[in-house]
Amino acid sequence: MVRAAMDLADESGIESVTMRELGRRLGVEAASLYNHVAGKDDLLDGMVDLVVAEIDLPSSDVDWKEAMRRRAVSAREVFTRHRWGAGLIDSRGRSGPSSLSYADRVLGTLLEAGFSPGIAANAFLALDSYIYGFERQRSSISPADDEDSTEVAQEVLDAIPQDAFPSLACVAMEYATKPYDDAAAFDFGLDLILDGLQRLL
Secondary structure, three states: OOOHHHHHHHHHHHHHHHHHHHHHOOOOHHHHHHOOOOOHHHHHHHHHHHHHHHOOOOOOOHHHHHHHHHHHHHHHHHHHOOOOOHHHHHHOOOOHHHHHHHHHHHHHHHHHHHHHHHHHHHHHHHHHHHHHHHHHHHHOOOOOOOOOOHHHHHEEEEEEOOOOHHHHHHHHHHHHHHOOOOHHHHHHHHHHHHHHHHHHH
């Protein structure tokens, strides 16, 4: 049932996930769903836990920095599949077993690297805030999959009154001639955080 709710959110957005619509999709009355979940909040918590379960846990085969990098890239791939995931994770207050296991492994990797408990917690928060925040912002400002980023940048450039916003025009001009590289932009910020954490060690 939770997987069906995820499929519905993937297809139509998280706002489409209602007990009535989910019941219709499963071919049952919405009221019968309450035999499996306490309510919509319980359903959303379950969806978050399944999303987090898809993120690769940090590996002990590599150093902490590479483990955090791989985890970040994996999370980004998961949020590409489930575009609603980053926003939903931010909005939920309860953690399921996958979320707890995920947090334990991330913190364990940082503690084993030599970070103090307080710095490990702050590092985890900084990294996840960046990962989730980048995805949420990317979803709102990046071109759609079928759009050419140079054409979008040119449209922005054409819409700016001449000499009105020179800095914005300068950046738009840059991307009107060179495609925007989403992965490179993500790596740029991730490197800043990881290099800063490295200096703390």
